Amino acid sequence: MQPGPSAFKRLKRQLLANPLDGLITVVVLALLGWATISTLHWLVFGADWRVVSQNLPLYAFGSYPADQRWRPFLWIALLITLTLLTLLGPSRGWIRKALPLVWIAMVPCGVVLLAGGFGLLPIPSHAWGGLTLTLLLTACSGVLALPLGILLALGRQTSLAIIQRSCAVYIDVMRAVPLIAVLFFGQLLIPLFLPMHLELNRVLRAVLAFALFLAAYIAEDVRGGLQAIPRTQREAAAVLGLSPQQTLWLVVLPQAMRTALPALTNQAVGLLQNTSLMAILGLVELLGISLSLLANPDFIGRYLEVYIWLAGVYWLVCTAMALLARHLEHQLSPQTSAN
Amino acid sequence: MMPAIKAAGLVKSFGHGQRALDDVSLHVYSGEVLVVMGPSGSGKSTLIRTFNGLESIDEGHLEVLGIPLDADHDERQIRRVRRRVGMVFQQFNLFPHLSILDNITLAPIRVQRRPRKEAENRAIELLTQMGIAEQASKYPAQLSGGQQQRVAITRALALNPEVMLFDEPTSALDPERVKEVLDAMRSLAKDGMTMVVVTHEMGFAREVADRVLFMDEGRVVEVSQPDQLDKSKRWQRMASWGGQH
Ligand SMILES: Nc1ncnc2c1ncn2[C@@H]1O[C@H](COP(=O)(O)OP(=O)(O)OP(=O)(O)O)[C@@H](O)[C@H]1O
Ligand SMILES: [Mg+2]
Numbered sequence: 124m125q126p127g128p129s130a131f132k133r134l135k136r137q138l139l140a141n142p143l144d145g146l147i148t149v150v151v152l153a154l155l156g157w158a159t160i161s162t163l164h165w166l167v168f169g170a171d172w173r174v175v176s177q178n179l180p181l182y183a184f185g186s187y188p189a190d191q192r193w194r195p196f197l198w199i200a201l202l203i204t205l206t207l208l209t210l211l212g213p214s215r216g217w218i219r220k221a222l223p224l225v226w227i228a229m230v231p232c233g234v235v236l237l238a239g240g241f242g243l244l245p246i247p248s249h250a251w252g253g254l255t256l257t258l259l260l261t262a263c264s265g266v267l268a269l270p271l272g273i274l275l276a277l278g279r280q281t282s283l284a285i286i287q288r289s290c291a292v293y294i295d296v297m298r299a300v301p302l303i304a305v306l307f308f309g310q311l312l313i314p315l316f317l318p319m320h321l322e323l324n325r326v327l328r329a330v331l332a333f334a335l336f337l338a339a340y341i342a343e344d345v346r347g348g349l350q351a352i353p354r355t356q357r358e359a360a361a362v363l364g365l366s367p368q369q370t371l372w373l374v375v376l377p378q379a380m381r382t383a384l385p386a387l388t389n390q391a392v393g394l395l396q397n398t399s400l401m402a403i404l405g406l407v408e409l410l411g412i413s414l415s416l417l418a419n420p421d422f423i424g425r426y427l428e429v430y431i432w433l434a435g436v437y438w439l440v441c442t443a444m445a446l447l448a449r450h451l452e453h454q455l456s457p458q459t460s461a462n
Numbered sequence: 463m464m465p466a467i468k469a470a471g472l473v474k475s476f477g478h479g480q481r482a483l484d485d486v487s488l489h490v491y492s493g494e495v496l497v498v499m500g501p502s503g504s505g506k507s508t509l510i511r512t513f514n515g516l517e518s519i520d521e522g523h524l525e526v527l528g529i530p531l532d533a534d535h536d537e538r539q540i541r542r543v544r545r546r547v548g549m550v551f552q553q554f555n556l557f558p559h560l561s562i563l564d565n566i567t568l569a570p571i572r573v574q575r576r577p578r579k580e581a582e583n584r585a586i587e588l589l590t591q592m593g594i595a596e597q598a599s600k601y602p603a604q605l606s607g608g609q610q611q612r613v614a615i616t617r618a619l620a621l622n623p624e625v626m627l628f629d630e631p632t633s634a635l636d637p638e639r640v641k642e643v644l645d646a647m648r649s650l651a652k653d654g655m656t657m658v659v660v661t662h663e664m665g666f667a668r669e670v671a672d673r674v675l676f677m678d679e680g681r682v683v684e685v686s687q688p689d690q691l692d693k694s695k696r697w698q699r700m701a702s703w704g705g706q707h
Contacts, residue, residue, distance in 0.1 A: 373568065
């Protein structure tokens, strides 16, 4: 914290306290310098970024028909606009009030834009891909998993023994199974439970599997939030004549969700990253499309460029999500700021 | 005078062991202020909490505003009682995620189904009487303890209760904040509210109570008029502990 010479002195004291520390400092600095220089050298002279620059539409939209690409483009543009509006827009007024609803509406909006119908040309799901598919998988799974997770958390707290036990078993089993196994089971098992004529496409099966998996984790986060609410809050609500349902909706859940929000943010970011597992199942989301590009003879061996690019894109989206979540936390907690 | 609360032979024990209430009988009359005193663990909270069904009794007869709350009462009876009986807790128990105004209007809007506008006007009116109207849009954590407790009283009053229960309403407050809450309760008593008040505030008891009830080990051990208090052994003992006159 202190400026100038004293900070320098402190550094010197910490890093060069005795000959051994001094030696370690020198070696570490040398390694860092060497790594930086060789990375820069590779970035400028070694890398060939055409694998990225020539394929931007593929990364964004996958093999979506070129004349229909305005649809996923529009959806992503809306998401970006909404993100900017949420983070930088006016802090009150009707726009602010409408934002939550518009965010939720983004999910069906994305599905319709991608799938077609309502006058739009239907596009089969195997043509969806790239960042669009990554975002859609994340949004749909998240939106399904959240209410499911809340129900599971509440189920685990009820006095009805059967419900309580089955919710607990479901949560424990899901948390004991690796995600990739759930995803494989989802692709293979979900069709078995459905009537013959109703064939779910792969994207929908993936979304369902994701949501079922994630709900177990969300349930645990929400349970943590529920347990953090003192019994006296329920008493205060009961004394005012609120019914148990009203107490739950108006007093308990709002507070529990607020407490669980940081944990839920982690889940959302994790969800986005985990959608990359779908590449193994043959979905061409962001990672999937990259793998197929790497298989293209024109770009053979350009792993480093592609993965650096991928890391950048994931980082950008995750950062946006984290910023949105922090914003939401801030919005929801005026009561913690004593005046 | 009509009894608002009739209790006869109340018994309550938590699981095993000693009885928290042991054969308690009393009447609280309409318009009366009954102050309940006694050492820690003597059953004061348990008693007052039976009056709105927060604790159920094991034996005895209990009737609040004509509604029976005996051991076999059902949830509907409790809710009927709660709609007419307000309660204020030691720890305020405001809803931290709601503004002061929303704390107060929540039950009038959701339970009594009153129009929002009307409920808000009534809330502002009550807050003005309490002297904290300018806090309406703040959140509980932004208020002092005394202000929060006055909001809690307002929240209970917004339902137009016929009886108000207070469980040590000033015990969690800084000494300099106690007076503002006691003043609010004093003016409530003056308006003829039926009140049961668990408190250690001797000045309040002497000045405002119609009767003072002493409990010990789950039993009612003494009932005094305020003007006889000085003759009471228990009162003298409390005063000698550094009583707050
Ligand atoms: N929920 C509970 N579970 C178990 N025992 C309880 C419970 N509530 C109260 N008790 C017991 O019942 C007895 C009476 O408690 P109560 O809270 O009514 O006393 P009090 O007079 O209000 O005391 P204080 O002045 O400390 O608030 C005590 O022995 C207490 O330990
Ligand atoms: Mg008590």
